Amino acid sequence: MAKIVVIGSANTDMTIRAEKIPAPGETVVGGVFASAPGGKGANQAVAAARAGGDVTFVARVGADSLGEEAIKGYERDGIDVGKIVRDPANATGVALIMVDASGQNSISVASGANFALSPEDVEAASDAIQGADVVVCQLETPIPTVERAARLAADAGVPFILDPAPAPSAPLPESLLKLTTVVKPNELEASALTGVAVTDEASAFAAAEKLLAAGVKLAIVTLGAAGAVMASSDGKRLTCPPRRVNAVDSTAAGDAWTGAFAVALAEGKTPEEAADFATKAAAISVTRPGAQPSLPTRAEIG
Ligand code: RIB
Helix, strand or coil, X not given: CCEEEEECCCEEEEEEECCCCCCCCCCCCCCEEEEEEECHHHHHHHHHHHCCCEEEEEEEEEXXXXXXXXXXXXXXXXXXXXXXXXXXXXXXXXXXXXXXXXXXXXXXXXXXXXXXXXXHHHHCCHHHHHCCXXXXXXXXXXHHHXXXXXXXXXXXXXXXXXXXXXXXXXXXXXXXXXXXXEECCCHHHHHHHHCXXXXXXXXXXXXXXXXXXXXXXXXEEECHHHCEEEEECCCCXXXXXXXXXXXXXXXXXXXXXXXXXXXXXXXXXXXXXXXXXXXXXXXXXXXXXXXXXXXXXXXXXX
């Protein structure tokens, strides 16, 4: 089994699905509430485990009931939870999510223990990182923590996938992108990383070129329902077609993509094959509500 180490955030998602997402100052009545495990790191760990990976998740949760529930869920998915710290000083992260009738969402996160995930926590997982086929990070934990993971992966010759979500508010350290094997922003994140306003395939390719120039080996810019573009340092330029589905909730679609892509890449598939596998996983996830409850199994992805 492909060994994947995911380092990142764990949240509890409190979601209301309603006709529309309220504007500032507006109240929208008539939604349906659900609570489920989420967090970009945890979602990617679960996505990778369900897609067939042997996953170790490195994270911090609070020493509270939400954290315990989250860990039990990871265990049910067969994830190694031995590197998850129960933080005595900070609560488990919570995300407030609103989803509209078209499946689009808006998310606010109280990071809690996620922002205490430290470079030392990553070092405590260095054995797992050195023995991994792929290491995966996102940006819901401190940047120095992500940098330490990238450094340990690079020193061990392990491919490092950076899902730069949520969009960074400041430029990422140049050294981080140089240590990154694969970066996979969506339109907003690609714009934040490169300064290119990404609105279509042409601008997505322009952003991807900038990411290659910054030192990544493979840049994949996702375009939601329009698919994705892929550019690699060996000169390949490809478009990845979308899968048409009836979307009910796009929460964790990007995480489904990244987790499945990591497994496929670790199994030796080409980036194009891995992207196709990941696109199928993400397409399934948007047809179901919630973050982790929506993530598909290997059998479902096919
Ligand atoms: O990517 C979706 C995730 O973003 C949600 O599960 C929420 O917890 C936020 O981290």
